[in-house]
Amino acid sequence: MEPLYLDHCATTPIHPEVLSEMTRVYQEAFANPSSLHQAGRMAKQTLERARERIATRLDARPEDVLFTAGGTEANTLALFGALERFLRGPGEPSAPVHLISSELEHPSVQRGIEALAERGVEVTWLPVPANGVLQPEDVERALRPHTRLVSVMLANNEIGTIQPIADIAALCRARGVLLHTDAVQAVGKIPVSFRDLGVDLLTASAHKFYGPRGVGIVVARRQARLRPILHGGGQERGLRSGTENVAAIHGAAVALDKALDALPAEAIRLQRLRDAMAKAVMDRMPEVLWTAADAPKLPHVLHLCIPGVLGEAVLLELDQLGVCVSAGSACSAGSAEPSPVLRAMGVDERYVHGGLRISLGRGNTEADVARFAEALDTAVHRLVRM
Structure with a gap:
């Protein structure tokens, strides 16, 4: 796959x-x-x-x-x-x-x-x-x-x-x-x-x-x-x-x-995928926090905070399942410190280490929603058992 x-x-x-x-x-x-x-x-x-x-x-x-x-x-x-x-x-x-x-x-x-x-x-x-x-x-x-x-x-x-x-x-x-x-x-x-x-x-x-x-x-x-x-x-x-x-x-x-010619329709499509992905994840894992859920945001970005696990650890588990995401900025990847952005926002200590950034693009489809939600659920449960 x-x-x-x-x-x-x-x-x-x-x-x-x-x-x-x-x-x-x-x-x-x-x-x-x-x-x-x-x-x-x-x-x-x-x-x-x-x-x-x-x-x-x-x-x-x-x-x-x-x-x-x-x-x-x-x-x-x-x-x-x-x-x-x-x-x-x-x-x-x-x-x-x-x-x-x-x-x-x-x-x-x-x-x-x-x-x-x-x-x-x-x-x-x-x-x-x-x-x-x-x-x-x-x-x-x-x-x-x-x-x-x-x-x-x-x-x-x-x-x-x-x-x-x-x-x-x-x-x-x-x-x-x-x-x-x-x-x-x-x-x-x-x-x-x-x-x-x-x-x-x-x-x-x-x-x-x-x-x-x-x-x-x-x-x-x-x-x-x-x-x-x-x-x-x-x-x-x-x-x-x-x-x-x-x-x-x-x-x-x-x-x-090309990006701007496609923008109006693509922004709507990606926002729908993002919202569906957030729902699919939280239906399985209601404890997950959607960061800044009510703020004005880019249509393709979904940032989740997962309590009790490290975002980098979840990323690596997802990678084993064939899913590529980020735990934050790619320019600060590999840092053991919690996200400075989440710290600055005052995110609760239970969540601040468990940030995960999902960013959609032109190749993503509705089929990816269920695949990601299932993979994330599997990855987190593996880490909890460990």
Whole structure:
């Protein structure tokens, strides 16, 4: 029996048509897009057409779209690039710089902010309510005269809750504070408009919406005044040096088109599957907790907390049964510590170690609902007996 893949928040399988298009471009537009000869110009045209397509689908300007080697680099460029002009070198006096973020953030944002704190940036970490959704007024109360940047994710990578980014953006804009949103888990899964959100910086990653790995996207307004974190040939408006992977960027544009064209119907379908899966599990195991059940969430994400067992142990048992899920963020897998997100939400101690993230995708069907519920029941009972 084929493995049942339920880990689409970690990565999605590349769409076959995307792979076909990338193969074509690797063969036809293989040249360096910075080269001035005919082959280079062809590659450059392919790159810029992809930039225009992605900008259109994200409701942004082509000149505001930058490409990196992935979501982590995109988040790092947004954070460090936005604050670099306010920071000084060792021994140099500098004005205070304040940054606000939340305890919900992805490790690539959290660790980046911790590195900024080592350079003297003052950081306020906003606590997370029990439903996993920040309140804009909490951001407003945390603002200071020297706040330069707020970074709040659009959709959480572990429990799937959606944050009120447009409301937070309005507060930041009124105070002249930049706002970055990590939209890696949101783009391709829910409608995302850079213009309507009102943020200054938005980041995304192609492999989350059936595109290739290795393509990160930064959408940055001019007023963000980004500075580069990599230095070299000055590609991407001088903000991200390095020869662009034209075929992969083209693949990202194709994948985004396909994901957004299918989005309205696919979101409804996945939400129905998710809700049916939650019911099937809790009919068998009523003690299981559906995390943030009543909060606004991504349609394809189901996060469960199982009392009395470790989420990593359940994951391994499910793997033996041919079911692929996650115990949390793939970027922090292997940690023996309970999920920081569940801790931040104040989840009861009986549940905080037993988190399990199920994330559905285009290949999942109704038949997978019963298969997963049965496998989870079997896995948990094995662990309880042990």
